[in-house]
Amino acid sequence: MFYPPRGYKPLERQVRLGSGEERFESAAKALMTWGVQRGSGIQITEVDEGTGIQYEGIEYNPDGSPRGMREPRVSQDVFADGGSPFIRNGMSAVLRVQVGPFHFSAPVRVVAVVDEPNRRGFAYGTLKGHPESGEELFLVEFREDGTVWFVLRALSRPSNALFWIASPLLGAMQRRFTARYLRSLLPARAG
Template sequence: MVFLSWTRPTPKDQKDCINKSGTFNYDSKYRGVTAKPLSMLKEDKELSKDGFLINHSKILVGSGSDAYEKGKTALQTWRHFGLSWAFVDPKTPIEKGVKFCVCVKEFVPWLRMPLQIIYANETRSNKTSASFGFGGGTLGGHLLSGEERFSVEMDGDKQVWYEILSISKPAHPLSVIGYPYVFLRQKYFAHQSSDAVRKFVSSK
């Protein structure tokens, strides 16, 4: 099953996608794996053995506690998906168990891809270090199988970073055939999404 729309998906279209999506389309043993650091994922031989590829992007978007709070707000309001060709309903709450629909324009049709939030975490180790992030797992009807984390982090030097970390593999014949293209699109999304977050953080 693939969810296609010839015009920009309406709220009703997105809800229909979520209602028909069913359960997760990847092994439960990997549920929540993107909460781990990149270094641990690279050492996990099971991931590569099972056909998963790791995609990672980490970009400096600002500095200081105000920049961190704005970065957190950007994720909570889905500004990182505020693109002309990709979006998520900005009213979608960042809470464990919430299902959401990523809408992506590919050539003529729009793809609607269902996911569910696996976890949402915020940590504050001291006055100068904090992080906020959440991970979404793919559901039936998504072209890929896997999980993706979006996070913002303020390090000990008060620099604020936006990070995307995902594991994925094809879940549909279309993505099997075009996976090199899909992987490039993931890289392109990371670049555009980082720009969107950086602009929001730097805005007054």
């Protein structure tokens, strides 16, 4: 496999959110309750809690031959202070996006959750009906120097012929929402 896969455009952006453990925890809570999307003006609808099971991949023998599937991890239910459930593996939602007079539905499914001492986040893949085909990773990092960063990575391409024709507009929309995403967790916005 090649990176990026043929026809997909990669994107990686990051922004410093501040410093300290309190800032990290605050940003991670906002991120894990759809704060990036909501803070960007996107409505989160039709949420399905999913299974909580995360794909772990194939286990290999020392000689490189496949042994079988790794045992999947199941994420625990976690809630923010206000009772909002944290994003978990297998969760799906429809993101409702408005651009001028146009409204778009963008169905997604969470394909991975990152829950490490210094990194929290999730990745989702697009589902049928989304204007784009691809995946996005949203990650908050607490780095060794004490700074807190929001990292966004994506791979995408238009999902069908209509969106290929409209790809200049789709690219402009992606740039606009990327800028909004990067501002969404800043202290003045996320609290």
